[in-house]
Amino acid sequence: MDRYNGVARALHWAMALLIILALVLGIGHDALPKDWAVIPIHKSIGLTVLALTLVRIVWRLAHPAPRLTMPMPRWESGVAHATHALFYIFMIVLPLSGWIMTSAGTRPLNWFFLFDVPKLPVTKGDLIVDLAGEGHEVMGFIWAALILLHIGAALRHHLMLKDNVMRRML
Numbered sequence: 504m505d506r507y508n509g510v511a512r513a514l515h516w517a518m519a520l521l522i523i524l525a526l527v528l529g530i531g532h533d534a535l536p537k538d539w540a541v542i543p544i545h546k547s548i549g550l551t552v553l554a555l556t557l558v559r560i561v562w563r564l565a566h567p568a569p570r571l572t573m574p575m576p577r578w579e580s581g582v583a584h585a586t587h588a589l590f591y592i593f594m595i596v597l598p599l600s601g602w603i604m605t606s607a608g609t610r611p612l613n614w615f616f617l618f619d620v621p622k623l624p625v626t627k628g629d630l631i632v633d634l635a636g637e638g639h640e641v642m643g644f645i646w647a648a649l650i651l652l653h654i655g656a657a658l659r660h661h662l663m664l665k666d667n668v669m670r671r672m673l
Contacts, residue, residue, distance in 0.1 A: 505569035505572060505671060506670070506671045506673075507568065508566055510562055510566070511562060512673070514558065514559045515672055516667075517652065518552060518556070521551060521552050525548040526643055526646065528542075528544060529592050529643050543616070544615070546601060549598040549601045550598060550602070550614055550620060553594070553598035556594040556598075557583055559593070559594075569671055571668070582656075584663065586649055586652060586656075589649055590653075593645075596638075597642050600636075600642070601639055602623060603623055604636040605622070606632075607627045607632040608625055608627075657672075
């Protein structure tokens with residue numbers, strides 16, 4: 504069976520957990536206790552996702568995806584490719600939009616309280632800050648929906664079609 508290599512699988516699952524946690528913390532932060540430092544953790548996870556995405560892109564360029572061993576309808580292949588492309592876009596744009604918003608604010612930006620992260624040269628009122636602020640939450644909800652679609656498609660392949668699509672990442 505053609506599978507993704509160990510590094511690709513480790514990056515996939517580590518990032519999946521981090522992204523889901525970041526989305527849960529970002530979407531649900533108002534419902535969580537204020538003394539949990541939810542938003543600083545959310546920001547740290549976002550910065551980690553951004554860094555790991557760069558590693559993942561370099562790794563993927565050097566190690567192409569394994570080939571599919573079964574035929575797939577053209578529409579399904581197209582949806583899968585579009586979803587994966589959107590995942591990579593969101594893995595870069597969502598953390599960057601958060602970094603931009605934080606950079607325009609007064610609160611410090613650090614990585615898991617270990618060290619400060621430099622702020623970007625933006626200020627409140629800049630168009631890029633306004634766009635980042637408007638888009639960050641909307642993109643988070645869209646990404647959450649795409650993740651559910653991705654999980655549903657993987658389970659469909661594994662449980663209903665009984666093909667090797669999901670096993671390639673296990």
